Amino acid sequence: MAAKPDMVAEVEMTDAKGVFSPAHDHVSVNILARPPAVSFASSAACVGKTWNQSCNKILSRPHFSSALSLNPDLHAALDEVLADAFSKPLRPDFIVAYIGINFSLEETHHLITEKVGPGIPVITNKAKGLIGTDVQTDKLREVVWGSTDGDSEWNENNSNQGIVLSVGYMPGLKVDVIPLLRPKNEQQLTMVDHFLMEIMDFTCAASGSLSPSCIIMFGDKNEDMNPILTILDQVMPDETAIVGDASAAFLCTRMDEAENYNKDVFSFAAAALIFARDQYKPEDIGETEFHVTVSNGIIPFGPHLKTVSVLExxxxxxxxxxxxxxxxxxxxxxxxxxxxxKSQIKKPDMYIGVTQRRNYSILEKPPSSIRSLSFHEVKDGEGDFILVDGIGIKPGDIFFFYHADAENALITIDQACRKLKTLREDYEKNGREVFGGFIFSCENRGVSFFKRPGVDSKPFAMNFPGVPVAGMFGNGGEIGRGTLLGVKKNLRRNGPRSCVHAYSSVYLAMSYVPPPEAPMIIDE
Known part of the structure; x- marks a missing residue:
């Protein structure tokens, strides 16, 4: 059928360049808003500048989407979360997926990268439980496999099978994955200085600054992340939010596949998803901010102790x-x-909190003394010794015993609720919005700990109903630091700091601050 005359005029091409006429950009915007969002995502980076500009008109604000599927079939579950997460036009700057441990990590990661196409940073991580909006019910849900959480029949038949997929478009930011390399011929060596330099080089090229806005970190479960996070905490200002999972099993793909490293030579001790401000962002793009708060689940008790000997x-x-x-x-x-x-407490899960002072030489500078606090789960004991998880403890370190306490955890959940409520109320007054978030929680929490469902997601669900959130329950070692909501900066440098928590839930809220309105010019 012949095109109508007025339609012919609207799609007329300019000269020999083969792009839509600027006078009719609204046509390309209208076309772009119609295709399936996965097609939109995979094609936007493969065509011309004008096409990309039209994409930007659709996506002038940050967008975050997340979906949970508990379908026991990997392919079906992935199709469900992709369809839901990409239900609207979206050109992703990153994808983070959490999967049950009975799904293949390699196959899942390959399927995701294949479906969304090249040029998108992707991290896929195994989890002991998931938090997300269920594609079947459209309700926020927590599932911790192996616990009695109200879904016990489902858990028994479909244990450890499910996926939460989150997708983010972040205008005004540059995003990429930077791995912490570990040479395979020297398993005890991690290239921390190289890791820091890569982060700083990427951030400086993007923003002109050495400090990114946010780092979402995934540390290999066989790597001691405490000294690495201690160094990051020392190098990065408080304004840099750092969250994540310190006991992960993950795969990652960088934005530029040429930057992926030789797997025969290196393994990954960690992967960091870096968010750096774009110094060249258009003036009509606002700012994205990151806010961190933590619910702790352990409290100290017993005598003050000092280590005498340590056998790793x-x-x-x-x-x-x-x-x-x-x-x-x-x-x-x-x-x-x-x-x-142990005889004095209800829940026998115990840790030691070790205060350490270590000399670190960072980026080839002279060594400096850094004080930190690290938590180690108590496994067993015999005679004069206790057996604890992890390494890095030295003779002369001071420690307390800590134990899990649900009542105290509920108090800190309420504190996190109030801090996020303060953020919400402040933003509502100033025309700002929280558009998404992440939750990193310990697998020992959930219903088995609190005796009621939905507690760990409560701070986010109460304050930002309907706002997408992606969460996971991990093996322990939840990463959380930054300018914590409700905590003054000058109070955070007093005493030892812990960036890797135990029995905790860490919350990252992402917010958007619109650009200031341009002043109105009135001709006299």
């Missing part, structure tokens, strides 16, 4: 003996102390 076992655990401060001449029976303390 297979680079994964440590045997620790100690003395009690004030009674330095007597090495105590740590196992008897442990059993006595």
């Amino acid at each position: 076992k297979h680079c994964l655990c440590s045997w620790v003996s100690a003395i009690m401060l004030g009674f330095e001449s007597v090495v105590i029976d740590c196992y008897d102390v442990l059993m006595e303390l």
Whole structure:
């Protein structure tokens, strides 16, 4: 059928350049808004400048979408979350997926990268539980496999099978994945300085600054992330939000596939999704901000102890003996102390919180002394020694025992609710908005800990109903630092700091600040 005369005029091409006439950009915008969003995402980067400009008109504000599928079939589950997450036109700057441990990590990551096409940073991570909006019910849901969470029948038949997929478009930011490399011939060596330089080089090229706005970090479960996060905490200003999972099993793909490293030479000790401000962003694009708050689930109790000897076992655990401060001449029976303390608490999950002072040489500068706090789960004990998870403890370090406490965790959940409420109320007054978020929670929380559903997602769900959020329950070691909501900056440098938490939930809220309105010019 012949085209109508007026339609012919609207799609007329300019000269020999083969692009839509600027006078009729609204036509290309209208066309772009119609195709399936996955097609929109994969094609937007492969065509001309004018086409991209039209894409930008549709996507002038940040957009975040997330979807949860508990379908036990990987291919069906992935199709469901992709269809939901890309239900509107979206040109992703990043994709993060959490999957149940009975889904293949390699196959899932390959399918995601194949479906969305090249040029998009992707991280796929295994999880012990998921938080997201269910594609079947359109309701925010928490599932922790192996716990009694109201979905016990479903869990029994379909354990550890599901996926949360999140997609973000972040105008005004540059986003990429930067891995922390570990040479395969030297497993105890991680290239931390190289990692820091890559982050700084990427950020400087994007923003002219050395400090990114946000880092979402995934650390390999066999790597001790405490010293790495201690160094990052020292190098990065408080304004840089850092969140993530320190006990991950992940795969990642960078924006430029040529930057992916030789797998025969290197393995990845960690991967960091970097968000850096774009110094060349148009004036009509606002600012994206990142806000962090934490709900802690453990409290200290018992005597103040000092390590005497430490025996590291297979680079994964440590045997620790100690003395009690004030009674330095007597090495105590740590196992008897442990059993006595366990008899006094309801939930026997215990940790030690170790205050450390270490000298670090960062970026080839002279060594400097840094004080930090690291948590290690108590596994067992015998005689003078207790067996704890992790390495890096040294003789002379000071520690307390900590135990999980649901009542205190509920108090910190309410505190997180109030902090996010303050953010919401402030933003509502000033025409700003929270458009998405992430939750990183410990697998030992959930209904089995709180005896009721939906507690870990409550701070976000209460304050931002309908706003997409992607969450996971991990093996322990939730990463969280930054300018914490409700905490003054000058209070955060007092005492040792912990960036890797235990029995906690970490919340990252992403918000958009519109650009200031241009002043109206009135001709006299």
